[in-house]
Amino acid sequence: MLNYIENNYATYQIVEGILNIRYHIGISINLPAAVKIVEDRLALQQGQSYPALCDMRGVREVNKEARDYLAMEGSVLLKAVAFVVEQPISEAISRFYQFANKPPIPTEAFYTTENAKKFLTDYC
Amino acid sequence: MSKKKRLKKVRNLLIEMGSGKFFYRIERSNKNDNVEALVSLINMMAEEIEEALIHQGYANANETIKHIVIMNFILDSMGRIVAVNPQTCTILYYLCEDMVGKSLTHFLNEKTAKTWEEYWKSIQVKNTADKAVELTFQTKGGLLIPSACYLSFLKGYKGEEDGTILTIVKHSKKPVELEEEIKQNIMRLNGNRTEKGTVTVQHKWEKVRLTYEDIRKIREARDFLSNNLERELPPLKEFAREIGTNTFKLKYGFKELYGTSVFRFLRNERLRKAKMLVQYGDRPFKTIAHVCGFKSVPSFSATFKSEFGHTPTELRKKYSSENS
Numbered sequence: 001m002l003n004y005i006e007n008n009y010a011t012y013q014i015v016e017g018i019l020n021i022r023y024h025i026g027i028s029i030n031l032p033a034a035v036k037i038v039e040d041r042l043a044l045q046q047g048q049s050y051p052a053l054c055d056m057r058g059v060r061e062v063n064k065e066a067r068d069y070l071a072m073e074g075s076v077l078l079k080a081v082a083f084v085v086e087q088p089i090s091e092a093i094s095r096f097y098q099f100a101n102k103p104p105i106p107t108e109a110f111y112t113t114e115n116a117k118k119f120l121t122d123y124c
Numbered sequence: 125m126s127k128k129k130r131l132k133k134v135r136n137l138l139i140e141m142g143s144g145k146f147f148y149r150i151e152r153s154n155k156n157d158n159v160e161a162l163v164s165l166i167n168m169m170a171e172e173i174e175e176a177l178i179h180q181g182y183a184n185a186n187e188t189i190k191h192i193v194i195m196n197f198i199l200d201s202m203g204r205i206v207a208v209n210p211q212t213c214t215i216l217y218y219l220c221e222d223m224v225g226k227s228l229t230h231f232l233n234e235k236t237a238k239t240w241e242e243y244w245k246s247i248q249v250k251n252t253a254d255k256a257v258e259l260t261f262q263t264k265g266g267l268l269i270p271s272a273c274y275l276s277f278l279k280g281y282k283g284e285e286d287g288t289i290l291t292i293v294k295h296s297k298k299p300v301e302l303e304e305e306i307k308q309n310i311m312r313l314n315g316n317r318t319e320k321g322t323v324t325v326q327h328k329w330e331k332v333r334l335t336y337e338d339i340r341k342i343r344e345a346r347d348f349l350s351n352n353l354e355r356e357l358p359p360l361k362e363f364a365r366e367i368g369t370n371t372f373k374l375k376y377g378f379k380e381l382y383g384t385s386v387f388r389f390l391r392n393e394r395l396r397k398a399k400m401l402v403q404y405g406d407r408p409f410k411t412i413a414h415v416c417g418f419k420s421v422p423s424f425s426a427t428f429k430s431e432f433g434h435t436p437t438e439l440r441k442k443y444s445s446e447n448s
Protein backbone atom coordinates (compact mmCIF):
# COMPACT_ATOMS: atom_id res chain seq x y z
CA MET A 1 0.00 0.00 0.00
CA LEU A 2 1.19 3.47 -0.88
CA ASN A 3 1.99 5.33 2.32
CA TYR A 4 3.70 8.47 1.08
CA ILE A 5 2.47 11.31 -1.13
CA GLU A 6 3.88 14.74 -1.89
CA ASN A 7 2.23 17.67 -3.66
CA ASN A 8 3.04 21.37 -4.04
CA TYR A 9 1.85 22.15 -0.55
CA ALA A 10 2.71 19.26 1.74
CA THR A 11 4.06 15.78 2.24
CA TYR A 12 1.87 13.04 3.68
CA GLN A 13 2.95 9.84 5.33
CA ILE A 14 1.18 7.22 7.43
CA VAL A 15 3.37 5.99 10.28
CA GLU A 16 2.16 3.71 13.07
CA GLY A 17 -1.50 4.54 12.56
CA ILE A 18 -0.94 8.29 12.45
CA LEU A 19 -1.24 10.39 9.33
CA ASN A 20 1.68 12.82 9.26
CA ILE A 21 1.18 15.94 7.19
CA ARG A 22 4.03 18.38 6.85
CA TYR A 23 3.33 21.62 5.03
CA HIS A 24 6.13 23.05 2.93
CA ILE A 25 7.89 26.16 4.14
CA GLY A 26 6.34 29.53 3.30
CA ILE A 27 3.12 28.36 1.67
CA SER A 28 -0.11 30.32 1.34
CA ILE A 29 -3.29 28.27 1.19
CA ASN A 30 -6.25 29.45 -0.90
CA LEU A 31 -9.34 27.46 -1.87
CA PRO A 32 -7.87 25.50 -4.83
CA ALA A 33 -4.87 24.66 -2.63
CA ALA A 34 -7.13 23.51 0.21
CA VAL A 35 -9.10 21.28 -2.16
CA LYS A 36 -5.90 19.70 -3.48
CA ILE A 37 -4.56 19.24 0.05
CA VAL A 38 -7.69 17.40 1.15
CA GLU A 39 -7.99 15.41 -2.07
CA ASP A 40 -4.45 14.03 -1.85
CA ARG A 41 -4.85 13.25 1.82
CA LEU A 42 -8.01 11.24 1.11
CA ALA A 43 -6.34 9.45 -1.80
CA LEU A 44 -3.61 8.27 0.57
CA GLN A 45 -6.07 7.25 3.27
CA GLN A 46 -8.06 5.00 0.94
CA GLY A 47 -11.25 5.33 2.93
CA GLN A 48 -9.67 4.73 6.33
CA SER A 49 -9.97 7.20 9.24
CA TYR A 50 -6.80 8.35 10.96
CA PRO A 51 -5.70 10.79 13.61
CA ALA A 52 -3.54 13.43 11.93
CA LEU A 53 -0.38 15.12 13.02
CA CYS A 54 -0.17 18.28 11.02
CA ASP A 55 3.09 20.20 11.04
CA MET A 56 2.02 23.66 9.95
CA ARG A 57 5.11 25.57 10.97
CA GLY A 58 5.70 26.41 7.31
CA VAL A 59 2.24 27.91 6.70
CA ARG A 60 2.25 31.66 6.11
CA GLU A 61 -1.35 32.31 5.24
CA VAL A 62 -4.71 30.53 4.99
CA ASN A 63 -7.51 32.62 3.52
CA LYS A 64 -11.15 32.59 4.58
CA GLU A 65 -12.49 30.25 1.91
CA ALA A 66 -9.67 27.81 2.57
CA ARG A 67 -10.23 27.94 6.33
CA ASP A 68 -13.92 27.18 5.88
CA TYR A 69 -13.18 24.32 3.50
CA LEU A 70 -10.50 22.82 5.75
CA ALA A 71 -12.75 23.04 8.80
CA MET A 72 -15.62 21.17 7.19
CA GLU A 73 -14.66 19.13 4.13
CA GLY A 74 -11.10 18.94 5.46
CA SER A 75 -12.21 17.12 8.60
CA VAL A 76 -13.69 14.15 6.76
CA LEU A 77 -12.11 10.82 7.73
CA LEU A 78 -10.00 12.37 10.46
CA LYS A 79 -10.42 11.27 14.07
CA ALA A 80 -8.52 14.21 15.54
CA VAL A 81 -5.92 16.76 14.50
CA ALA A 82 -2.81 17.81 16.39
CA PHE A 83 -1.11 20.86 14.90
CA VAL A 84 2.58 21.39 15.44
CA VAL A 85 3.13 25.14 15.47
CA GLU A 86 5.74 27.70 16.36
CA GLN A 87 5.51 31.27 17.51
CA PRO A 88 4.34 33.60 16.28
CA ILE A 89 2.73 33.15 12.83
CA SER A 90 1.67 29.53 12.59
CA GLU A 91 0.51 29.66 16.20
CA ALA A 92 -1.63 32.72 15.51
CA ILE A 93 -3.17 31.08 12.44
CA SER A 94 -3.92 27.82 14.25
CA ARG A 95 -5.53 29.59 17.22
CA PHE A 96 -7.66 31.72 14.94
CA TYR A 97 -8.71 28.65 12.96
CA GLN A 98 -9.63 26.73 16.11
CA PHE A 99 -11.75 29.50 17.58
CA ALA A 100 -13.24 31.21 14.55
CA ASN A 101 -13.68 28.37 12.07
CA LYS A 102 -14.47 25.68 14.63
CA PRO A 103 -13.52 22.39 13.04
CA PRO A 104 -15.98 19.64 14.09
CA ILE A 105 -13.27 17.21 15.26
CA PRO A 106 -10.95 17.45 18.29
CA THR A 107 -8.20 19.88 17.30
CA GLU A 108 -5.30 21.05 19.44
CA ALA A 109 -2.04 22.91 18.82
CA PHE A 110 1.34 21.99 20.29
CA TYR A 111 4.88 23.33 20.16
CA THR A 112 6.49 19.90 19.96
CA THR A 113 5.86 16.78 17.90
CA GLU A 114 6.10 14.64 21.07
CA ASN A 115 3.23 16.42 22.79
CA ALA A 116 1.20 16.36 19.61
CA LYS A 117 1.67 12.57 19.36
CA LYS A 118 0.76 12.13 23.00
CA PHE A 119 -2.56 13.91 22.36
CA LEU A 120 -3.26 11.67 19.37
CA THR A 121 -2.68 8.39 21.21
CA ASP A 122 -6.22 8.63 22.58
CA TYR A 123 -7.56 8.52 19.02
CA CYS A 124 -5.38 5.77 17.56
CA MET B 125 9.46 45.80 4.70
CA SER B 126 10.51 47.41 8.00
CA LYS B 127 8.57 46.95 11.20
CA LYS B 128 7.68 50.64 11.21
CA LYS B 129 6.22 50.46 7.70
CA ARG B 130 4.18 47.38 8.52
CA LEU B 131 2.85 48.94 11.71
CA LYS B 132 1.87 52.03 9.75
CA LYS B 133 -0.16 49.80 7.44
CA VAL B 134 -1.78 48.09 10.44
CA ARG B 135 -2.78 51.52 11.74
CA ASN B 136 -4.19 52.58 8.37
CA LEU B 137 -6.13 49.35 8.01
CA LEU B 138 -7.63 49.68 11.48
CA ILE B 139 -8.72 53.23 10.68
CA GLU B 140 -10.42 51.96 7.51
CA MET B 141 -12.14 49.21 9.49
CA GLY B 142 -13.25 51.79 12.04
CA SER B 143 -14.99 53.66 9.24
CA GLY B 144 -16.80 50.51 8.14
CA LYS B 145 -14.59 49.33 5.29
CA PHE B 146 -13.58 45.75 5.82
CA PHE B 147 -12.36 44.95 2.32
CA TYR B 148 -8.79 46.19 2.77
CA ARG B 149 -5.93 43.79 3.59
CA ILE B 150 -2.29 44.22 4.53
CA GLU B 151 0.38 42.82 2.27
CA ARG B 152 2.20 39.93 3.92
CA SER B 153 5.98 39.93 4.24
CA ASN B 154 8.31 36.98 4.62
CA LYS B 155 9.18 37.83 8.23
CA ASN B 156 8.23 35.55 11.08
CA ASP B 157 7.87 38.00 13.94
CA ASN B 158 5.13 39.31 16.20
CA VAL B 159 4.15 42.11 13.85
CA GLU B 160 3.68 39.60 11.05
CA ALA B 161 1.54 37.39 13.30
CA LEU B 162 -0.55 40.44 14.15
CA VAL B 163 -0.89 41.25 10.44
CA SER B 164 -2.06 37.70 9.69
CA LEU B 165 -4.64 37.88 12.49
CA ILE B 166 -5.95 41.27 11.39
CA ASN B 167 -6.28 40.06 7.79
CA MET B 168 -8.20 36.97 8.91
CA MET B 169 -10.42 39.06 11.16
CA ALA B 170 -11.17 41.46 8.29
CA GLU B 171 -12.12 38.47 6.10
CA GLU B 172 -14.51 37.16 8.71
CA ILE B 173 -16.14 40.55 9.25
CA GLU B 174 -16.42 41.20 5.52
CA GLU B 175 -18.18 37.89 5.09
CA ALA B 176 -20.52 38.64 8.00
CA LEU B 177 -21.45 41.96 6.41
CA ILE B 178 -22.41 40.34 3.13
CA HIS B 179 -24.42 37.78 5.00
CA GLN B 180 -26.32 40.42 6.96
CA GLY B 181 -26.99 41.94 3.60
CA TYR B 182 -29.05 39.04 2.41
CA ALA B 183 -30.66 38.24 5.73
CA ASN B 184 -31.88 41.81 5.84
CA ALA B 185 -32.60 42.47 2.23
CA ASN B 186 -34.30 45.83 2.64
CA GLU B 187 -31.07 47.33 3.92
CA THR B 188 -28.54 46.06 1.40
CA ILE B 189 -28.34 48.75 -1.17
CA LYS B 190 -26.96 51.31 1.22
CA HIS B 191 -23.95 49.21 1.98
CA ILE B 192 -22.83 48.44 -1.52
CA VAL B 193 -19.86 50.25 -2.98
CA ILE B 194 -18.84 49.73 -6.54
CA MET B 195 -15.62 50.29 -8.42
CA ASN B 196 -16.05 50.70 -12.15
CA PHE B 197 -13.29 50.98 -14.72
CA ILE B 198 -13.75 51.54 -18.43
CA LEU B 199 -10.73 50.20 -20.31
CA ASP B 200 -9.66 50.83 -23.89
CA SER B 201 -8.42 48.18 -26.29
CA MET B 202 -4.90 48.49 -24.85
CA GLY B 203 -6.09 47.84 -21.29
CA ARG B 204 -5.64 51.50 -20.28
CA ILE B 205 -8.13 53.21 -18.01
CA VAL B 206 -10.45 55.55 -19.90
CA ALA B 207 -12.71 56.47 -17.00
CA VAL B 208 -13.48 55.49 -13.40
CA ASN B 209 -16.32 56.29 -11.03
CA PRO B 210 -15.55 58.64 -8.09
CA GLN B 211 -15.91 55.82 -5.57
CA THR B 212 -12.98 54.01 -7.16
CA CYS B 213 -10.79 57.05 -6.52
CA THR B 214 -11.95 57.20 -2.88
CA ILE B 215 -11.36 53.52 -2.27
CA LEU B 216 -7.93 53.45 -3.90
CA TYR B 217 -6.88 56.91 -2.63
CA TYR B 218 -5.91 58.22 -6.07
CA LEU B 219 -7.11 61.30 -7.90
CA CYS B 220 -9.15 60.58 -10.98
CA GLU B 221 -6.58 62.30 -13.21
CA ASP B 222 -3.85 60.09 -11.73
CA MET B 223 -5.72 57.02 -12.90
CA VAL B 224 -7.04 57.88 -16.34
CA GLY B 225 -4.66 57.00 -19.15
CA LYS B 226 -2.68 54.55 -17.02
CA SER B 227 -2.70 50.82 -17.48
CA LEU B 228 -4.82 48.90 -14.96
CA THR B 229 -1.69 47.04 -13.82
CA HIS B 230 -0.54 50.20 -12.00
CA PHE B 231 -3.29 49.69 -9.48
CA LEU B 232 -2.83 45.96 -8.92
CA ASN B 233 -0.37 44.25 -6.62
CA GLU B 234 2.68 42.65 -8.20
CA LYS B 235 1.32 39.16 -8.25
CA THR B 236 -2.03 39.84 -9.86
CA ALA B 237 -0.55 42.44 -12.23
CA LYS B 238 1.15 39.52 -13.99
CA THR B 239 -2.03 37.45 -13.91
CA TRP B 240 -3.95 40.36 -15.37
CA GLU B 241 -1.45 40.94 -18.22
CA GLU B 242 -1.65 37.32 -19.27
CA TYR B 243 -5.39 37.28 -18.85
CA TRP B 244 -5.80 40.45 -20.89
CA LYS B 245 -3.77 38.95 -23.74
CA SER B 246 -5.82 35.78 -23.68
CA ILE B 247 -9.16 37.59 -23.83
CA GLN B 248 -8.05 39.74 -26.75
CA VAL B 249 -8.14 36.62 -28.88
CA LYS B 250 -11.71 35.66 -28.07
CA ASN B 251 -13.76 37.87 -25.83
CA THR B 252 -17.37 37.19 -26.49
CA ALA B 253 -18.97 36.44 -23.15
CA ASP B 254 -18.67 38.27 -19.85
CA LYS B 255 -16.03 36.95 -17.54
CA ALA B 256 -15.02 36.93 -13.89
CA VAL B 257 -11.47 37.16 -12.61
CA GLU B 258 -9.83 37.48 -9.18
CA LEU B 259 -7.57 40.52 -8.88
CA THR B 260 -5.94 42.28 -5.94
CA PHE B 261 -5.92 46.06 -6.07
CA GLN B 262 -3.42 48.18 -4.19
CA THR B 263 -4.22 51.58 -2.68
CA LYS B 264 -1.83 54.52 -2.80
CA GLY B 265 -0.94 53.75 0.83
CA GLY B 266 -0.14 50.13 -0.03
CA LEU B 267 -3.21 48.38 1.44
CA LEU B 268 -4.54 45.49 -0.61
CA ILE B 269 -8.08 44.85 -1.82
CA PRO B 270 -8.59 41.27 -3.06
CA SER B 271 -11.60 41.38 -5.35
CA ALA B 272 -13.78 39.31 -7.57
CA CYS B 273 -13.97 41.38 -10.77
CA TYR B 274 -16.51 41.15 -13.55
CA LEU B 275 -15.55 41.98 -17.11
CA SER B 276 -18.12 43.03 -19.68
CA PHE B 277 -17.24 43.75 -23.27
CA LEU B 278 -19.03 46.64 -24.91
CA LYS B 279 -20.06 46.53 -28.54
CA GLY B 280 -20.86 49.49 -30.77
CA TYR B 281 -23.92 49.58 -33.00
CA LYS B 282 -22.02 48.04 -35.88
CA GLY B 283 -20.77 45.28 -33.68
CA GLU B 284 -17.29 46.77 -33.28
CA GLU B 285 -15.43 46.61 -29.98
CA ASP B 286 -16.09 49.62 -27.85
CA GLY B 287 -14.09 49.10 -24.69
CA THR B 288 -14.37 46.93 -21.63
CA ILE B 289 -16.03 47.55 -18.28
CA LEU B 290 -14.48 46.12 -15.16
CA THR B 291 -16.82 46.07 -12.15
CA ILE B 292 -16.03 45.27 -8.54
CA VAL B 293 -18.71 45.14 -5.87
CA LYS B 294 -17.82 45.60 -2.21
CA HIS B 295 -19.78 46.12 0.95
CA SER B 296 -19.32 48.64 3.71
CA LYS B 297 -21.11 50.05 6.70
CA LYS B 298 -21.62 53.76 6.29
CA PRO B 299 -22.47 55.68 9.44
CA VAL B 300 -23.42 58.58 7.16
CA GLU B 301 -26.32 56.55 5.79
CA LEU B 302 -27.55 55.81 9.26
CA GLU B 303 -27.57 59.46 10.16
CA GLU B 304 -29.44 60.21 6.99
CA GLU B 305 -32.02 57.65 8.06
CA ILE B 306 -32.36 59.18 11.53
CA LYS B 307 -32.75 62.60 9.96
CA GLN B 308 -35.51 61.35 7.70
CA ASN B 309 -37.27 59.62 10.55
CA ILE B 310 -37.22 62.81 12.59
CA MET B 311 -38.52 64.75 9.63
CA ARG B 312 -41.31 62.25 9.17
CA LEU B 313 -42.10 62.49 12.86
CA ASN B 314 -42.23 66.30 12.70
CA GLY B 315 -44.40 66.11 9.63
CA ASN B 316 -46.90 63.92 11.43
CA ARG B 317 -46.96 66.27 14.37
CA THR B 318 -47.84 69.29 12.29
CA GLU B 319 -50.44 67.53 10.25
CA LYS B 320 -52.43 65.87 12.96
CA GLY B 321 -51.35 67.72 16.04
CA THR B 322 -50.39 64.43 17.68
CA VAL B 323 -47.34 62.29 17.37
CA THR B 324 -47.87 58.95 15.71
CA VAL B 325 -44.83 56.76 15.74
CA GLN B 326 -44.96 54.27 12.95
CA HIS B 327 -43.80 50.76 13.63
CA LYS B 328 -43.31 49.35 10.18
CA TRP B 329 -41.69 46.21 11.47
CA GLU B 330 -40.26 45.67 14.81
CA LYS B 331 -37.05 43.71 14.96
CA VAL B 332 -36.54 41.23 17.70
CA ARG B 333 -33.44 42.01 19.64
CA LEU B 334 -31.12 39.09 20.24
CA THR B 335 -29.06 39.42 23.39
CA TYR B 336 -25.45 38.25 23.51
CA GLU B 337 -26.69 35.34 25.56
CA ASP B 338 -29.18 34.39 22.81
CA ILE B 339 -26.47 34.61 20.18
CA ARG B 340 -24.16 32.45 22.27
CA LYS B 341 -26.88 29.82 22.58
CA ILE B 342 -27.62 29.82 18.88
CA ARG B 343 -23.92 29.42 18.11
CA GLU B 344 -23.90 26.50 20.50
CA ALA B 345 -26.84 25.00 18.64
CA ARG B 346 -25.00 25.35 15.35
CA ASP B 347 -21.85 23.72 16.76
CA PHE B 348 -23.92 20.93 18.21
CA LEU B 349 -25.53 20.24 14.84
CA SER B 350 -22.18 20.28 12.98
CA ASN B 351 -20.67 17.88 15.48
CA ASN B 352 -23.60 15.48 15.52
CA LEU B 353 -24.60 15.15 11.90
CA GLU B 354 -25.50 11.50 12.37
CA ARG B 355 -28.01 12.18 15.12
CA GLU B 356 -31.63 12.67 14.33
CA LEU B 357 -32.72 16.23 15.01
CA PRO B 358 -35.13 16.27 17.95
CA PRO B 359 -38.32 18.33 17.53
CA LEU B 360 -37.35 22.03 17.51
CA LYS B 361 -39.21 22.64 20.74
CA GLU B 362 -37.11 20.06 22.51
CA PHE B 363 -33.89 21.16 20.84
CA ALA B 364 -34.55 24.77 21.87
CA ARG B 365 -35.13 23.67 25.44
CA GLU B 366 -31.91 21.66 25.44
CA ILE B 367 -29.86 24.71 24.57
CA GLY B 368 -31.86 26.88 26.96
CA THR B 369 -33.96 29.01 24.64
CA ASN B 370 -37.38 28.89 22.99
CA THR B 371 -38.50 27.77 19.52
CA PHE B 372 -39.13 31.27 18.25
CA LYS B 373 -35.71 32.60 19.23
CA LEU B 374 -34.00 29.52 17.89
CA LYS B 375 -35.72 29.77 14.52
CA TYR B 376 -35.48 33.52 14.22
CA GLY B 377 -31.93 33.73 15.58
CA PHE B 378 -30.65 30.93 13.36
CA LYS B 379 -31.97 32.69 10.32
CA GLU B 380 -30.47 36.00 11.43
CA LEU B 381 -27.07 34.55 12.24
CA TYR B 382 -26.65 31.99 9.49
CA GLY B 383 -29.18 33.10 6.88
CA THR B 384 -30.86 29.70 6.77
CA SER B 385 -33.24 27.55 8.74
CA VAL B 386 -32.12 24.91 11.23
CA PHE B 387 -33.30 22.10 8.96
CA ARG B 388 -31.74 23.51 5.84
CA PHE B 389 -28.45 24.10 7.64
CA LEU B 390 -28.34 20.55 8.92
CA ARG B 391 -29.24 19.17 5.51
CA ASN B 392 -26.47 21.18 3.84
CA GLU B 393 -23.84 20.14 6.36
CA ARG B 394 -24.89 16.49 6.03
CA LEU B 395 -24.67 16.70 2.27
CA ARG B 396 -21.27 18.39 2.37
CA LYS B 397 -19.87 15.60 4.49
CA ALA B 398 -21.60 12.88 2.49
CA LYS B 399 -20.25 14.27 -0.78
CA MET B 400 -16.67 14.07 0.50
CA LEU B 401 -17.17 10.51 1.71
CA VAL B 402 -18.75 9.42 -1.57
CA GLN B 403 -16.12 11.10 -3.69
CA TYR B 404 -12.98 10.19 -1.80
CA GLY B 405 -13.86 7.16 0.29
CA ASP B 406 -14.91 3.62 -0.44
CA ARG B 407 -17.43 3.11 2.34
CA PRO B 408 -20.74 1.61 1.26
CA PHE B 409 -23.51 4.16 0.77
CA LYS B 410 -25.46 2.56 3.56
CA THR B 411 -22.72 3.48 6.03
CA ILE B 412 -22.34 6.97 4.58
CA ALA B 413 -26.08 7.55 4.76
CA HIS B 414 -25.98 6.39 8.37
CA VAL B 415 -23.02 8.51 9.54
CA CYS B 416 -24.45 11.56 7.80
CA GLY B 417 -27.85 11.20 9.43
CA PHE B 418 -29.95 10.07 6.45
CA LYS B 419 -32.72 7.65 7.27
CA SER B 420 -32.22 5.32 4.33
CA VAL B 421 -30.11 4.90 1.21
CA PRO B 422 -32.97 5.82 -1.17
CA SER B 423 -33.74 9.03 0.71
CA PHE B 424 -30.01 9.81 0.81
CA SER B 425 -29.66 9.24 -2.94
CA ALA B 426 -32.70 11.34 -3.72
CA THR B 427 -31.58 14.28 -1.54
CA PHE B 428 -28.09 13.99 -2.98
CA LYS B 429 -29.37 14.07 -6.52
CA SER B 430 -31.63 17.03 -5.93
CA GLU B 431 -28.70 18.99 -4.46
CA PHE B 432 -25.82 18.07 -6.77
CA GLY B 433 -27.63 16.94 -9.90
CA HIS B 434 -26.23 13.41 -9.83
CA THR B 435 -26.60 10.38 -7.60
CA PRO B 436 -23.89 9.16 -5.20
CA THR B 437 -23.30 6.17 -7.50
CA GLU B 438 -22.69 8.40 -10.49
CA LEU B 439 -20.29 10.60 -8.55
CA ARG B 440 -18.28 7.69 -7.24
CA LYS B 441 -18.10 6.06 -10.66
CA LYS B 442 -16.99 9.29 -12.27
CA TYR B 443 -14.38 9.94 -9.64
CA SER B 444 -12.96 6.42 -9.60
CA SER B 445 -12.78 6.32 -13.41
CA GLU B 446 -10.92 9.65 -13.41
CA ASN B 447 -8.41 8.34 -10.93
CA SER B 448 -7.78 4.92 -12.31
